[in-house]
Amino acid sequence: MSSEDSRRSANTAVLLREAFVALNDRMIQRLEQRGHGVVRPAHGAVFQHVDDGGTPVARLAERAQMTKQAMAELVAHLERHGYVTRIPDPDDRRAKLVLPTPKGREVFAIAQELLPEIEKMLDDLLGARRAAALRADLERIRATADGHGSG
Template sequence: MSNRIPALGGRERPANLAVLMRESFVALNDVVLARLAEGGHDAVRPAHAAVFQYLDDTGTTVSLLAERAQMTKQAMAELVRHLEDHGYVVRVPDPDDRRAKLVVPTERGHDVVALAQGLVPQIEHRVVEILGADRVEALRSDLQAIRAAFTAGR
């Protein structure tokens, strides 16, 4: 397995807060992906988190998914196409806009979301074991404060 942090001047780059938060997400997401694969969902890859994370139960356009995930429509459409080919989502006409299509989770897609959500208590329990309940609560509060401060006025 290669080192995920690129080198800078022959040494691993210093891990700033944004990198540490991203790498923590990757580590937690890897746990979920392994469980999904064990449950028969090995077609779901790390990039597909961007679809499932931002997909409304009632359906979401590719454009809105891309906007929410901060990626191009073309990249999001490719992720959606893969999930569609594997039976996780379908595209249906948008009843509010005849020109648009909604990406809607199938039963298989709902199963992925349910499995992932079902892991949240276990993962958060493990984090409590590592950090302690008070620090986890403080972390949650701090992350919410950071998010609010950096998204204010958007």
């Protein structure tokens, strides 16, 4: 490992991302075990940001901080595989809303089932007090970075 590699791996932002990737990989494995092998990590950008009543692609892209074109590709993939559908937006005749299908809602349900396991794993790994402190610290970082906290 070069000194550049060790500096990069010691970077807090990189460690946070790598921890997220490791936890997200558990989700992808669980989805694959349950018959949803076409769902990839990138599709989390759709599932995380879609509203129950439907969401325009442009709003999904904005929430996920990605281009409309990239979001449209993710949505198209999920639509081809039956996870979402597009319906006319009643508020804008030119737009369509992305809406989860029953198959897409199953992905949400599987994610909800896995969350307590992940929380327990963190409690077991760090201890309940440290895990709670980590959650509080991450929430504070998020709030501050979003401009909602005092830092």
